[in-house]
Amino acid sequence: MTKAAEIPPDLYGRPRRDRFWVAVNAAFNGVERVRRLRTLRLPGLPEPVDRTLRLVVTEVRPVADDVVSLRLAAPDGRLLPGWQPGCHLDVLLPSGRRRQYSLCGDPADRRSYRIAVRRLPDGAGGSVEVHQALVEGAFVGVQGPRNAFPFLTRETYLFIAGGIGITPILPMVTAAHRLGADWHLIYTGRTRASLPFLDELPPGRITVRTDDEHGVPDCAELLDGAAPGAAVYCCGPAPMIDGVRAAFRPGGPSTLHFERFAPAPIVGGRPFEVELARSGRVLQVPADRSALDVIRDELPTVAYSCRQGFCGTCRVAVTAGDVDRRAPSDPEAGSMLPCVSRATGGRVTLDL
Structure with missing residues (x-):
């Protein structure tokens, strides 16, 4: 092979690089730059964490x-x-x-x-x-x-559970029993067969009141067993919780704690309009319904969960209008929990 077959030097006498390897190297460097840009974190922006x-x-x-x-x-x-x-x-x-x-x-x-x-x-x-x-x-x-239903350490407790409402109450009863506290549980339901975990409750200090044996309980009577200064914990159907809240008379260190399995009734609601920005549809929200309920009539697949304003599943961006925020977990400007919050004016526009 003669010298003519070799790659000639450049103008400065340096050996010329093979064009094929130059192209390969450039392609590799380009891919590496894209990879680095994808993994680059902007200052002050936290990485999303999946806690599932x-x-x-x-x-x-x-x-x-x-x-x-x-x-x-x-x-x-x-x-x-x-x-x-x-x-x-x-x-x-x-x-x-x-x-x-x-x-x-x-x-x-x-x-x-x-x-x-x-x-x-x-x-x-x-x-x-x-x-x-x-x-x-x-x-x-x-x-x-x-x-969302913390158990406080006290010397005296009255627990009131209705049906499936025993689920958060059961660990509390067990904890109070282990603490040696003075406690009493009133467990209500339709029948004994409808009461979960009845066989797991600590013996004694338990009153079972079923509708078929004793009739529908009077909430004021349920509270008669509360000792002065007792912490009252209540969980069950919405009517029972509302009745206990109405009958409860706080005095001294007595406190009432409750958890709902259903949304509370709307109080002081005024009718307003919800505009769905993506379709332009305008929905009428009456005084006694939530915006979420009305939106679900139009968009059955809209995400929601607790309907009580603490989970944040139904949060949606607000593009126009002012919001009457009715939940502690709904403080963010620019968004709204339609399960509980309402419009302060005549209309609110949502990114739906």
Whole structure:
């Protein structure tokens, strides 16, 4: 081979680089720059953190009429985040629904969580899905635990539970019993067969009042057993909670704590309009309905969960109008929780 076949030098006498390898090197450098830009974090912007736990259903057990208890654990058996009486989980169902269920097991058990769900055929579908889809061996995502119903250390307690409302109350009763506190539980329901976990309650200091045996209880009578200065914890159907709240007379250190499984009735509501920015539709919200209920008539797939203003699932951006924020978790300018908050003027426009 002659010298003519070799790559001639450049004008400065330096060997010329092979054009093929120059192109390969440039392509590699371009890919590397794109990769670095994708991983670049802007100053002051936190990285999103997915706090969802993927758990497996290890036990499904009937505990009352139409009520099942589910035990959830990590697939690898690792320890789960700790919790206190009153905590709940956000359960992410296979359909995409998000539902809140109180933890009703033992906080000392870090290997599993226990929840209980009553099947409501005429509900929004979450409880039916739990009963049908969450079988033993099924996987489910959860977030939490979170506590919107904290248990305070006191010397005296009165617990009032209605039906499935026993779920957050049961760990509280157990904790009060272990503390050696003076406590009493009034457990109400339609029948004894409808009362979950009746066999797990500590013996004594429990009054069971069922509608078929004693009639519908009077809420003022339920509070008669409260000792002076007692912390009263109540959970159950909305009418029972409203009745207990109306009958409760605070005095001295006495306090009332309650948790709803359904949204509170709208008080002081005024009619207003909701404009859906994406379609231009204008919906009329009457004084006795929430914006979320009206929006769901138009958009059945809109996300929602607790309907009480603390989970934030239904939060939506506000593009015009002022908002009467009716929940502590709805302080953000530019957005709204339509499950509880309302418009202060005649119309609010939402990014829907």
